[in-house]
Amino acid sequence: MPRFLFCFSIVLALHFVAGWLLHDLLEEPGTALQSSAPMMVRLVSPEPAPAPVQPLASVMRRRVLPSKPAQSVKVQRPVSKPVLASKPRPTPAKPVAPVESAKAKAVAPAQPQAVAASPALSHSESSAAASAPAATAKPVVTEVFSREPSFLTSPKPPIYPAQARRRNQQGLVLVEVRLDEKGLLREIRLLRSSGVESLDRSAMDAVAAWRFRAETQNGQPVPSRVHIPIEFALSASR
Missing domain, CATH: 1.20.5 (Single alpha-helices involved in coiled-coils or other helix-helix interfaces)
Known part of the structure; x- marks a missing residue:
């Protein structure tokens, strides 16, 4: 089983x-x-x-x-070849040079005439050169220093700036003036500042408007320079 x-x-x-x-x-x-x-x-x-x-x-x-x-x-290759051919074209202009040289040679004989006339010119030039030193020697004039300025008209005093007056700002401004032979103002320069910009500017503006008289030496007008002090004070008029 x-x-x-x-x-x-x-x-x-x-x-x-x-x-x-x-x-x-x-x-x-x-x-x-x-x-x-x-x-x-x-x-x-x-x-x-x-x-x-x-x-x-x-x-x-x-x-x-x-x-x-x-x-x-490249299409440019055939174009470049005629460009090379165009370069020798200016060569025929070379024979023109001898023509110009021939013309120059032909003109050369006329030069002696100009040379012959040159003595008169040289004489006139020499006379002009001789007269030139005399003319240039006249304007040589030395500048003279003036102790006090001389005026054609009475100078107008500078304006006291209102802001400086409110702040009680005072000071002394020293200005240098340079004049020519006619008394005209050539240069104006601030030599000493008052320490207040508004006072310096008012002094420079006033001096620029003044009309000066030319300084003379030996009866001849000469250029000059002068120092002008301007005082700003609440009790001073100028």
């Missing part, structure tokens, strides 16, 4: 294994068919693709090849 059960279990196991193998065999052809279908599609798609791609590439190469020689042909 136990032997029978053992044999029966072996038979069942074999049947089970056989059935499982048959089941796998039946499923494999289906999967093979299903897999073969996409494989056929994959094989069909690459076959027509390489055929047209190669001629297209070759055609593109063939089309590019004729275009390259067209581009390689």
Whole structure:
């Protein structure tokens, strides 16, 4: 009895294994068919693709090849050759130089006439040069320093700035004035500041409007310079 059960279990196991193998065999052809279908599609798609791609590439190469020689042909080369030919064109102008030299030679004999006339010119130039030192020697005049300024009209006193007056600002401004022979103002310079900008500016503006008399030396007007102190004080008029 136990032997029978053992044999029966072996038979069942074999049947089970056989059935499982048959089941796998039946499923494999289906999967093979299903897999073969996409494989056929994959094989069909690459076959027509390489055929047209190669001629297209070759055609593109063939089309590019004729275009390259067209581009390689430089039109500028034939243009550059006539430019080289144009360079020797100015060479025929060289024989013109001897013509000009011949003209110069022909003109050369006329030069002695100008040389002959030059003594008169040199004489006039020498006389002008002799008179020039006399003319230039006149304006040599030294500048004179004046102790006090001389006025043609009474000078107008400078305006006391209102802001400086409110702040009780005072000070002394020293101005240097340089005049020419006619007494006209050539230069005005601030020698010493009062420490207040508004006072300095008022003094400079007042002096610039004054009319001076020319300084004289030996009865002759001469350029001069003078220092003018201007005091700003609440109790002073100028």
